[in-house]
Each structure stands twice: as structure tokens, then as C-alpha cells.
Amino acid sequence: MILYTRFVPRAASCLKTFSVLAGLLAVTSVAAQKLRDYPILKELNKQGFEIKQIREVSTIKEFIEALDNNTAIILNPGDYYFTDSDILGDEEEQNQLDNFEELSTHYTDNYIHELHDLAIIAKGEERPRFLQPDGYNHVMKFRDVENLFMQNLFLGHETAGYCMGGVLLIYNGENILLDQMVLSGSGTEGLSMIDITDLKITNSLITESSEQLATFSNVHDAVLEECNFLENNVSLRGFAVYHSNLTFTDCTIREIYDFYYNPWDYYGSSYDVMFVIDDYDFGEWYIDREADPVPEDYTHSLIGFENTTINDELVNHTYDLSPDVEYEEYEEYYEEYEEEEDWNEGDYEEEEYEDPDHSDTVYD
Numbered sequence: 001m002i003l004y005t006r007f008v009p010r011a012a013s014c015l016k017t018f019s020v021l022a023g024l025l026a027v028t029s030v031a032a033q034k035l036r037d038y039p040i041l042k043e044l045n046k047q048g049f050e051i052k053q054i055r056e057v058s059t060i061k062e063f064i065e066a067l068d069n070n071t072a073i074i075l076n077p078g079d080y081y082f083t084d085s086d087i088l089g090d091e092e093e094q095n096q097l098d099n100f101e102e103l104s105t106h107y108t109d110n111y112i113h114e115l116h117d118l119a120i121i122a123k124g125e126e127r128p129r130f131l132q133p134d135g136y137n138h139v140m141k142f143r144d145v146e147n148l149f150m151q152n153l154f155l156g157h158e159t160a161g162y163c164m165g166g167v168l169l170i171y172n173g174e175n176i177l178l179d180q181m182v183l184s185g186s187g188t189e190g191l192s193m194i195d196i197t198d199l200k201i202t203n204s205l206i207t208e209s210s211e212q213l214a215t216f217s218n219v220h221d222a223v224l225e226e227c228n229f230l231e232n233n234v235s236l237r238g239f240a241v242y243h244s245n246l247t248f249t250d251c252t253i254r255e256i257y258d259f260y261y262n263p264w265d266y267y268g269s270s271y272d273v274m275f276v277i278d279d280y281d282f283g284e285w286y287i288d289r290e291a292d293p294v295p296e297d298y299t300h301s302l303i304g305f306e307n308t309t310i311n312d313e314l315v316n317h318t319y320d321l322s323p324d325v326e327y328e329e330y331e332e333y334y335e336e337y338e339e340e341e342d343w344n345e346g347d348y349e350e351e352e353y354e355d356p357d358h359s360d361t362v363y364d
Contacts, residue, residue, distance in 0.1 A: 169193075
């Protein structure tokens with residue numbers, strides 16, 4: 001009896017411990033099974049991500065609620081409407097909007113923010129659609145994010161956007177991976193990338209942009225691989241690049257504007273050109289550059305093209321806008337430009353002056 005009374009509590013304690021361990025093993029088994037269902041998550045963890053939980057969602061509210069660190073959000077097929085924005089709406093219309101901010105501490109003013117190790121992926125081959133009814137807002141916006149992965153998603157406006165209605169905006173990010181994305185139907189541009197280090201976009205389509213294709217402002221170590229910029233009808237320019245380092249590899253760009261190998265052929269205007277390079281920071285459209293300026297050590301852009309087709313021409317070319325680079329092949333052009341600058345210092349009426357030898361460059 002003495003032995004019985006001594007060992008019963010221990011046996012009960014052991015049973016409780018075994019019960020807890022069994023529960024943990026069951027949870028681990030479920031997590032492991034889900035990781036097996038999504039090999040990409042195991043691959044992300046090998047690349048430095050830390051995905052610890054998986055949430056499967058079917059509605060926009062479930063998606064907002066699932067926003068968390070170290071999380072993979074698996075989206076079932078369907079439409080996910082951001083019904084919480086109407087920038088130009090009156091007070092009555094504003095009051096009828098959904099309030100998604102009460103669903104998550106990581107969602108404020110239409111921004112998904114302050115998150116790390118977040119994966120947002122489609123459950124199957126059918127691409128879920130994130131839609132923005134407000135033509136004056138981006139479809140999806142992120143800020144202050146690290147280790148963000150998005151795969152096989154469609155982002156677009158319910159109808160074509162206007163004015164500031166871009167598609168995807170990411171501000172202040174590190175290690176951003178976008179794969180098999182379709183960014184469609186913007187009033188400004190498909191990509192608005194600002195203050196990002198380590199950006200990789202692969203196998204994606206940017207289409208139906210109406211003002212320009214993309215902004216890259218203070219973006220470093222960016223690679224666009226097998227991306228297509230097709231069926232856009234931009235009215236202002238192609239790419240706005242400011243103090244950024246990016247490479248296009250095996251991409252296709254089809255645009256109404258001509259491509260020039262001489263970067264100075266783009267100088268003098270922010271309109272009707274394929275590139276605006278270091279001339280103006282279009283990041284100012286979206287953020288306060290006085291409060292968050294570009295670091296002074298970033299003073300120029302480096303843009304590379306590797307096996308990229310631009311307007312049916314195969315291009316392997318690099319623009320290095322460093323002031324330390326001497327463009328021997330452009331020396332004659334520099335001299336012409338300096339003479340024109342001297343001429344412009346005289347008395348004249350302000351009007352457009354077109355360089356007779358470089359007719360595509362317009363000086364205001």
C-alpha cells in the first residue's frame with residue numbers, strides 16, 4: 001500500500017506529461033503535413049524566412065485577421081475586395097465603408113504594416129484576386145515589412161484606376177519576393193517600390209497601366225526576372241527610377257516610347273520617354289521625403305538589362321549614372337550639351353528647344 005500511494009501521483013503526473021506531449025506532437029504533425037502540402041514554405045525557411053504558422057482564408061476579413069508575423073496565409077480561390085476605401089467619397093459614403101482596422105493591429109489607413117516573415121500564396125493553381133473598388137487608391141499597400149513573399153495572386157482595380165490609383169505599393173521593405181503575380185488596371189502604375197533593399201520579382205505580368213509602368217525610388221539590389229510589361233497604355237512615361245540599383249533579366253517590355261542606349265537622350269523632360277532616371281524622385285508622390293529623405297550616400301542609379309526584349313529588340317546594356325563614370329562615347333554629346341547650356345544663359349523667351357542632332361531630347 002505504501003508503494004501504491006507513492007507511485008499513483010507520479011503515474012498521474014506522467015500521464016499528464018504524456019498527454020501534453022501527445023498534443024504537441026499532434027500539432028507538430030499537422031504543421032509538418034501542411035509544410036509538405038506547400039513545399040514553397042519549406043524552401044522559404046531554407047532561405048531565412050521563419051514561417052511558424054499557417055492560416056487558410058476565404059474572405060477579405062479573414063485575410064486581414066490572419067495578418068501576423070511568422071505566418072503563411074493560404075488564399076482559397078475567389079475575389080477579395082478592399083471595401084474600406086473611398087478617397088473622394090463624401091461623409092455619408094465614408095461612413096458606409098467597412099472598418100478593417102478593428103480586425104488587425106497590422107492594418108491601418110489601407111496599409112499592411114510592421115510585419116516580418118509573411119507569406120501570402122494561392123492555395124492552388126487558380127489565382128485569387130485582390131480587387132480595389134476605389135480607383136484613387138492602390139490595390140494593396142505595405143510599409144515597414146521584412147521577409148515578404150507573395151505568389152500567384154492577381155491585384156487589380158474593379159474598374160481602371162485614376163490619378164493615384166496604382167496597383168502594388170511597398171514602402172520601407174527588406175527581402176521582398178514576388179512570384180507569378182499579375183498587376184493590372186492602374187491609374188498610375190503597376191509597381192510603386194520605395195526604400196527597399198533586396199527585391200526580386202519573377203514570372204510576373206504588369207499590364208493595363210495608364211500613366212507609367214513603375215516607380216523605383218531608393219531601391220537596391222533589385223532583380224526583375226522573366227517579367228512582362230505588356231498591353232499597357234501609358235500616357236506619361238515608362239519607368240521612373242531614382243537612386244536605385246536594378247537588373248532586368250529575360251524580361252519583355254513593350255512600350256510606345258523608344259529605347260535609347262544613351263542615358264542623356266532621356267534628359268530634359270519627365271514626359272514622353274521610356275525612362276526618367278535620377279531627374280526627379282517620383283517616390284514623393286506617395287511619401288514625405290522631407291521626413292524620410294533618401295540617404296546622401298545614394299546619389300545615382302545603376303540599371304542593367306540582360307537578355308531583355310524592349311520593343312522587339314534584344315537588349316544587353318547597363319546604365320551607370322555614377323558621376324565617377326566617364327562616358328567617352330558621349331563626350332561629343334556632352335560638349336554639345338554644354339554649348340546649349342551656355343546659350344540658354346542668354347536672353348531668350350521660354351519655349352521648347354529641340355536639339356537638331358538629338359531630336360528626341362527636349363530641353364525646357
